[in-house]
Amino acid sequence: xxxxxxxSKVFGARTSVLENFxxxxxxxxxxxxxxxxxxxxxxxxxxxxxxxxxxxxxVSVCSGSRKPDPPPVVVMSLDxxxxxxxxxxxxxxxxxxxxxxxxxxxxPTPNEMHRKNIAHFTVVRSFSNPGVPGxxxxxxxxxxxAKLREGKSTLKILGSSERGLLQYVMTQMSVYDADMIVGHNxxxxxxxxxxxxxxxxxxxxxxxxxxxxxxxxxKAYQRGRPAGGRNFDRLAIGRLVVDTYAxxxxxxxxxxxxxxxxxxxxxxxxxxxxxxxxxxxNYFSSAQSLLHLQHHTENGAYLSMQLMFRLEMLxxxxxxxxIGGNLxxxxxxxxxxxxxxxxxxxxxxxxxxxxxxxxFKKKGSGKREKSKYAGGLVLDPKKGLYDKYVLLLDFNSLYxxxxxxxxxxxxxxxxxxxxxxxxxxxxxxxxxxQKAAGGKILLILFSCYFFFCVxxxxxxxxCVLFIFWDDLFLSPCKIYDGSLSHLTSPLIIIxxxxxxxxxxxxxxxxTECPTLSFPSFPIAPVPMDQMERxxxxxxxxx
Numbered sequence: 269x270x271x272x273x274x275x276s277k278v279f280g281a282r283t284s285v286l287e288n289f290x291x292x293x294x295x296x297x298x299x300x301x302x303x304x305x306x307x308x309x310x311x312x313x314x315x316x317x318x319x320x321x322x323x324x325x326x327v328s329v330c331s332g333s334r335k336p337d338p339p340p341v342v343v344m345s346l347d348x349x350x351x352x353x354x355x356x357x358x359x360x361x362x363x364x365x366x367x368x369x370x371x372x373x374x375x376p377t378p379n380e381m382h383r384k385n386i387a388h389f390t391v392v393r394s395f396s397n398p399g400v401p402g403x404x405x406x407x408x409x410x411x412x413x414a415k416l417r418e419g420k421s422t423l424k425i426l427g428s429s430e431r432g433l434l435q436y437v438m439t440q441m442s443v444y445d446a447d448m449i450v451g452h453n454x455x456x457x458x459x460x461x462x463x464x465x466x467x468x469x470x471x472x473x474x475x476x477x478x479x480x481x482x483x484x485x486x487k488a489y490q491r492g493r494p495a496g497g498r499n500f501d502r503l504a505i506g507r508l509v510v511d512t513y514a515x516x517x518x519x520x521x522x523x524x525x526x527x528x529x530x531x532x533x534x535x536x537x538x539x540x541x542x543x544x545x546x547x548x549x550n551y552f553s554s555a556q557s558l559l560h561l562q563h564h565t566e567n568g569a570y571l572s573m574q575l576m577f578r579l580e581m582l583x584x585x586x587x588x589x590x591i592g593g594n595l596x597x598x599x600x601x602x603x604x605x606x607x608x609x610x611x612x613x614x615x616x617x618x619x620x621x622x623x624x625x626x627x628f629k630k631k632g633s634g635k636r637e638k639s640k641y642a643g644g645l646v647l648d649p650k651k652g653l654y655d656k657y658v659l660l661l662d663f664n665s666l667y668x669x670x671x672x673x674x675x676x677x678x679x680x681x682x683x684x685x686x687x688x689x690x691x692x693x694x695x696x697x698x699x700x701x702q703k704a705a706g707g708k709i710l711l712i713l714f715s716c717y718f719f720f721c722v723x724x725x726x727x728x729x730x731c732v733l734f735i736f737w738d739d740l741f742l743s744p745c746k747i748y749d750g751s752l753s754h755l756t757s758p759l760i761i762i763x764x765x766x767x768x769x770x771x772x773x774x775x776x777x778x779t780e781c782p783t784l785s786f787p788s789f790p791i792a793p794v795p796m797d798q799m800e801r802x803x804x805x806x807x808x809x810x
Contacts, residue, residue: 282625290593290610291617293327297589298338298373298596300330313506314442314479343368343510343576344446347568348458349561351395351402351548358461359430361402361548363437364390364565366573367444373582380577381570387444388569390562391436394428394552401549404558411555423562431469434462438476446507448582449477452528452572453513455601459504463489479506504597512572514602515581532571535578540571612678 280288295301304326309318321327349362367387371377379385396402404425415421426432451458459477466474467489475482487493516526523530532538543551543564551561576582581600589599592607593614599607616623663669671677 279622279624286595287613289324289327291613293324293329294614294618295329296593296614297591298586299590300335302328302330304328311481313481314476315506338372338374340370340372341447342444343371343448343450343573344441344444345450345569345573345576346454346458347451347565347572348461349543349548349565350461350545352545358465358545359395360433360461360465361395361430362390362392362561362565363433364388364562364569365437365440366566366569367446368573371448371582373586375583376580377577381574388422388566389424389440390422390566391424391426391433392558392562393426393430393433395430396549396552402552404552408552408555408558412558415555421559421562423559430465431471434466434469434471435473437462438466438471438473442473442476448508448510449504450510450512450572450576452531452568452575453511454509455511455514459509464493467491467493477507478504508597508600510576510581510600512575512579512581515585515600516575516579518602518604519579519581519584528568528571528575531575536571536574538571538574540567608678 289295293301303319303321306319306321309320311318345366345368347364348360350358351361353359365388368380368385369387370385371380392404394402394404398405409425412421412423412425416423426436449459462477463474463485467485468491474485485491512528512531513526516523516531523534529540529542532540541564543561548561551557585599586596588607589596592599592611594603594606594610613623675681
């Protein structure tokens with residue numbers, strides 16, 4: 269907000285209530301919180317227990333021994349089959365759901381796809397007149413109902429009303445009360461189709477898709493709005509939407525194709541054939557083909573849930589959210605920029621810094637503006653047919669190398685403060701680091717010196733014993749007149765030289781390099797004549 273007569277600037281005027289709550293209460297992602305003095309809620313949600321507080325300071329993060337393990341969550345995997353009507357709109361004709369009631373979020377779930385942990389349902393409707401593909405005739409209906417009574421099938425057949433099918437799905441979602449909704453490209457297709465169709469058919473319990481009791485459809489899904497508009501921030505409050513397509517693009521960067529068929533083949537070892545919406549009516553001709561369509565729809569929900577477990581999407585995204593301090597739902601949607609933003613916001617708040625408001629650019633004409641800076645050199649390709657080898661040269665990790673070389677990462681760069689020079693000492697060692705390095709080198713030199721002294725002393729003692737006790741080797745020592753005192757005197761001189769000279773050498777090196785930095789000690793081998801010129805002759809006994 270701009271200044272006025274008695275103030276120059278107001279910061280935080282555009283900050284959302286959620287952002288202020290997360291920063292001031294220091295909530296770093298999914299965690300246990302303590303709510304003091306709660307009051308009974310006003311039926312604003314579909315939750316079984318509802319409470320509210322008047323002061324945000326009554327909410328605090330649990331720590332220490334009061335923090336139990338994260339609870340298991342209920343996960344529902346959805347897959348839908350649609351058909352294209354005359355208005356070129358998708359209509360829902362079949363919905364399959366798998367419900368896992370014991371999923372761990374902080375570690376891999378043991379026996380994640382065991383049958384006893386998973387419930388499921390599949391519902392289908394007829395959508396055309398008799399004799400037209402898409403109609404379930406009486407013979408097919410009676411055959412499927414007989415298999416349902418015998419326990420050979422779980423397919424539930426409704427009438428021809430799309431509104432009735434969607435109401436049944438929302439009722440089942442309320443019964444199972446899933447904490448997370450999983451699906452492949454569920455944000456881009458499944459949820460979008462469900463919301464637009466519920467808005468078109470005026471489904472009364474549509475808000476059961478989330479946990480907030482809403483009376484009006486969000487603007488993005490109101491009747492007459494084109495498909496593609498999304499408002500999941502308002503829609504899925506209380507439930508997390510896990511899109512395996514978007515999350516796989518965030519976690520597995522090495523893939524080029526992120527379709528369910530490609531990911532299931534690599535990570536789930538399963539083959540999958542796609543059924544297009546235009547081919548869906550052809551599967552309503554017989555009970556066998558309709559059961560095949562049911563199996564394909566349930567298999568899509570099964571593979572989406574299995575892919576979530578194989579890539580450990582819940583534990584990994586939870587850890588990233590705990591590090592960044594943002595919303596888990598936005599991390600699952602691939603909000604990398606938001607994670608970095610909240611990481612900086614929490615750190616600024618901890619250090620008592622005031623953060624300027626975000627500035628949003630006005631929407632222009634849609635044309636891309638010309639870059640205000642010079643980018644990399646991009647050569648225009650030469651068109652033509654090349655019948656010889658084409659050599660492509662590229663730099664490996666060029667941007668990370670530049671970031672490390674010039675220290676331009678936002679976590680390590682040093683900003684110029686008022687009244688201080690902008691000195692970057694990131695590549696230089698501090699005094700404490702030099703002292704620590706010097707202490708380590710000093711310890712190594714003392715160890716080497718002690719080992720050298722002990723070795724020389726043992727060699728001298730062995731030489732004395734060998735000469736004294738072996739008569740065969742006494743004759744060469746007659747130059748010392750055969751006296752033991754004459755024999756030991758030169759050894760004493762040698763020992764004094766061995767023990768005293770390295771002391772002077774060590775003291776000389778320490779005084780020449782007080783900080784004991786590595787450049788004072790040559791790493792490359794030095795010729796022997798050069799060593800003798802610099803440090804004196806080496807002992808030949810060693």
